[in-house]
Amino acid sequence: MSTSPASPPPSVAIGVTVFRPDAAQAAALRARVEAEARPTIVFDNGGLSAEDAAHLRRHGARVLSAGRNIGVGGALDAIARAAAEAGAACLLLLDQDAAFSPGQVSELEAALARLRGLDRPAAVVGPRPEAAPGRKAPAYPRRPDIPDSGSLVPVEFLATSGSLVDLAAYARIGPFRSDFFIDGVDLEWCFRAWERGYGCWMETGTALPHRVGAGVIRSRLLGIEMPRQPPFRMAAYLRNSVYAWRLPHVPRRWCLRQAAYLPLQALLYWADAGYRPSVLAHLAGGVLDGLRGRLGQPRGLP
Structure with missing residues (x-):
């Protein structure tokens, strides 16, 4: 058969x-x-x-x-x-x-x-x-x-x-x-x-x-724009970007570009959030986590 x-x-x-x-x-x-x-x-x-x-x-x-x-x-x-x-x-x-x-x-x-x-x-x-x-x-x-x-x-x-x-x-x-x-x-x-x-x-x-984020944050003065994200996600972005600088396969040209760009993004994000101290603390915590190598589930994840 x-x-x-x-x-x-x-x-x-x-x-x-x-x-x-x-x-x-x-x-x-x-x-x-x-x-x-x-x-x-x-x-x-x-x-x-x-x-x-x-x-x-x-x-x-x-x-x-x-x-x-x-x-x-x-x-x-x-x-x-x-x-x-x-x-x-x-x-x-x-x-x-x-x-x-x-x-x-x-x-x-x-x-x-x-x-x-x-x-x-x-x-x-x-x-x-x-x-x-x-x-x-x-x-x-x-x-x-x-x-x-x-x-x-x-x-x-x-x-x-x-x-x-x-x-x-x-x-x-x-x-x-x-x-x-x-x-x-x-x-x-x-x-x-x-x-x-x-x-x-x-x-x-x-x-x-x-369709990333909920809208766009723009600054004509700084000449940048970025997606509007919840604080946990912005902090995770900063954390992972800073941590990636230590990885040998991430090009130095990219690390230098990010070193100049990330502070501007963080400032723009904080301004859009009304300069709230809690938001600044959240962003700073993400940067510290990146420097310390603390990865995994982001702080404040819903």
Whole structure:
């Protein structure tokens, strides 16, 4: 009696991290899973309803959870392990706000295939960042001394959301830093990828709107703008940035840039918060934690 051949392993898996999704975000996640032919892995860091989780599973998604908030880095690593176990070659990472079509996933897959002919293999390729209405898009500094490859630009780092990761490269570069918990996870991993002989690339031919924070803080006098974040997140950003200065794979040029930029950001954030002493103490605590190497769950995490 003949049997049907086993299905080939997926070339690309989709990984989505969620944390306290609102009704619109949960509905968008359900719609994404229903429309996506590729296997989807969802990591719930807290707040996904049992009803939504059951709906996702009925439509083929795998829903993971540690039963608590383990941070972005830990969630991404759990998704990457699950995708590798399923036989996927690449993993497209998204957060719960990302509006990224299946066609765009195919564009990144094609871009990663084009990069395989380079001397330095690509670890990750991601879309051009755009600002969603009322938000600030991240900026990806160009990697020096490496030429473009058509529409692909070598960059120092990419946000994880929207990034297509080569899982073979991930296995060699190592996992995301779970002790960073939330901010700087993508930056540190990409610098580590470059140091270990891999490349990080931005595909300028496709874009992803970013919705980080709750608005934008701007200073024309200082010439900077930044997402408006809760104090625990701003403190974690400062902590991880300061700690990263001691890592040998983080370029000195980046450390010097941050040393000049972080005090301005902290001042702008404090001013936006009404110069409240409690906010300044929270930010200073984050800097001290970075200097002392105290990582993990940030102080004041909801």
